[in-house]
Amino acid sequence: MFTNCSSSTTSLQLRVGPTLLNHRSGIINLNRHNSVFFPGRSVRQLSLRTTASRSGHILSIRSSSDHAAMVFDEMAVALNIMDEIRVETSRMEKSISAVPGLAIILFGDSKSSKAYEVPGLMVGIKTLVVRLAEDSSEEEVLKYVSNFNDDPCVHGILVQSPLPSHMNDKNILNAVSVEKDVDGFHPLNIGLLAMRGREPFCVPRIPKGCIELLRWYNFEIKGKRAVVLGRSNTFGMPTALLLQREDATVTIIHSKTKNPEEITRQADIIISAVGQPNMVRGSWIKPGAVVINVGTSVVKDPSASYGFRMVGDICYEEVCKVASAITPDACGPSLLMAKAMLLSNTLTSAKRNHNFM
C-alpha cells in the first residue's frame, strides 16, 4: 500500500552556538551550545518548547503550522549519548589505561572506513577497519572473526551486513564471540534478551536506539501499551523484547495480523519497521501516542531531485496531528544514532571485559 502523504514541514536553517544545523525538526542541545540565533523570516515560523529530558536540557523548536506533535531529534540525542561515552572512555583510560577497541569487517569499496573511524575517534574508541574483497571466501572472513575473538584489545566485532550473497550469514553470525557481538544478533544474545533475570552481552543497535530516544525524552514505558509493526530478527522482534523488559504490554503486528489499525489505536507507543510507505495513517493513532518510524522505502517521484524520494511507514502529515511526539518525516533511524549505539555496546563490552564499573 502506498498513499501520497507527504509533509509540508519547512526545512529550517538554525545557527546554534558554534554549530550551523540544517534540520527539519529543530531540537538542539543547550548543554553543548549556549546561544541560539534564528535568521530573518524563520523566527516568525517557529515556536519554542522545552521538554524535560534525562539531562533536562532538550529544547524543541516547532514550526507554526498545524502540527501538534513534538518532533524527536535523534541527532541531538545521539550526540548527547556520544558525549557520555567519551566521558566514560576517558575515565576508563585514566583509571586502568585501557581503551575500548572495535573491529569492523567491510566488503568492497562501497563504504568509507572513515564513517566508522571518525565517530570512534570522537569518543575515544579505537576502531580497526578490515576491508575485504566482495568475492572473499567465507573461510577468510571466519579467520578474521576468529582472530578478533582472540584479540584482547578488541571488545566489539562488527561484520558488514548484508553479507556478500555467497556467504552464509548464520555461520558468520554464530562465529562472532557473544561477548563481542556488538550487533546483538547472536541467538544467545537474543535468548538472554528474552529471558527475565538474564542480561544479554549486547542489544541490537536500532532497537536500543529507539528505547534510548524514549528515555531521553522521559516518556514512560512501564505499564504502557506498545505496538511494534514488523517482526524481523534485526528490528521488530528485539524491539518488542526490549519494550517487554521495560514493563510495557507489547503486541507485535505483522503481515498476518488482521485489522492492525484496531490494535494500533490502543497503543501509547508505536514503533514501525515494515517498509510499507505511509501504512500507518492518522486514524490508526490514539491521540497523544508516541510514534517512532524506523522503516523507510524509496518511492518514485519525478518532481524530486533524483526522481525518487524516501517515504516512511508512518504517514507523517496525518499522524503528527494526532500523536504527542513523532520522529521526523520520512526518516528512519539516523546513522549517527546507530553508530552511537555501536560505540555504546563496544564500551559496555570493554568495561565488562576489564571488570571496570
Added chain:
Amino acid sequence: MFTNCSSSTTSLQLRVGPTLLNHRSGIINLNRHNSVFFPGRSVRQLSLRTTASRSGHILSIRSSSDHAAMVFDEMAVALNIMDEIRVETSRMEKSISAVPGLAIILFGDSKSSKAYEVPGLMVGIKTLVVRLAEDSSEEEVLKYVSNFNDDPCVHGILVQSPLPSHMNDKNILNAVSVEKDVDGFHPLNIGLLAMRGREPFCVPRIPKGCIELLRWYNFEIKGKRAVVLGRSNTFGMPTALLLQREDATVTIIHSKTKNPEEITRQADIIISAVGQPNMVRGSWIKPGAVVINVGTSVVKDPSASYGFRMVGDICYEEVCKVASAITPDACGPSLLMAKAMLLSNTLTSAKRNHNFM
C-alpha cells in the same frame, strides 16, 4: 485476587473399551478404543459431539448442564502423541538400530524414577535415571551433565527443577548441551525460538503442549489474536514466542499491565499461567474464544478432603459459558502431556543426531 468460582461439573465414570476412565471432561480417543459404554443414569446427562481433529477421531462428551464450551482432554491428546512417538521409535530402531536415550538427574527421594521410566518404556525410549542426594555439590551435577553431554547414547538430558537451593540454576542450565536440552530452557534455544528462519533444538515442554492441544483440535492459530497471561521464562515468554511462530498476533499480559480484561476481550486464544486463582472471569472473554489454563494455586477449603483444593487462573464456571473450548476446571497441564513433550523432544533430538528423517 481470589474469587470463589468453583465449577458445578459432575465427575463422570465412563467405561471406554478396555479402559475405565474417571474424568470430568470426557473426551476419549476412538482410535485406541472401539467401544463406549455409559452406565445407567449418566447417559442421560451427556451430550456427544465429534470434533474434527488432526487424526479426525476425537469425541467430546459434555454434560447436559448450561456449559457451552467444549472441554479439552489433554490426556487423550497426550496418549495419541505418545502413540505417534512409539511408531517413530520403532521405525528408527528397525531402520538404523538406534534407540533414543533420555538421561534424568533427580535429587532426594521425593520423585519416583518409575514416573519417567514407564512412559519412556511405553514409547521405546531408553530412560536412565540418576538419583543424587539433596546436598550434592554443584560440581557433582555438572560432572554428570558433562558425561551425558559426551554420551552418544543419550539424546536428551533433564535436570529436576527446581534445583536444590544451594545450586546455581544458570550454571547448570548453561552446562547442558543445547542439542540435548530437552527442557528447551537454554538461552540459545530461547534465542533460536524467537528468531524467524531459525530452529531451536528443543522447545519448552508445557508451551509446546499447549500448541499441540490447539493443533489436535484443529484450532487455527494463524492470524488469530492471542493473549498469554504471565511472562515467565519457563512458560509465558516461550508460549508467546511459539504462538508468534504460528503467525498469531500475540500480546503478553503481566503484572504491570493496566486493564488486562480489555486486552483479553479481544483475544481468540487465551493461555494463562500466572497462578492467580480465578483471575480470568467470564466478562474477560470474547464469546467463542479458546481458553487454556496452565496456572493453578492451592486454596484453603475446609470442606475439601485435605482442607485445600486446586484453583486455576481461569474462573471455569463463568468462562466455560462464554468460551468455545476450555481446559478442565482447576487443571494445569497434565503430567502426561508434559512427559509426552519430553519424549517428543528426546525423539527429535535422536533423529537429528542420527540424521534420521
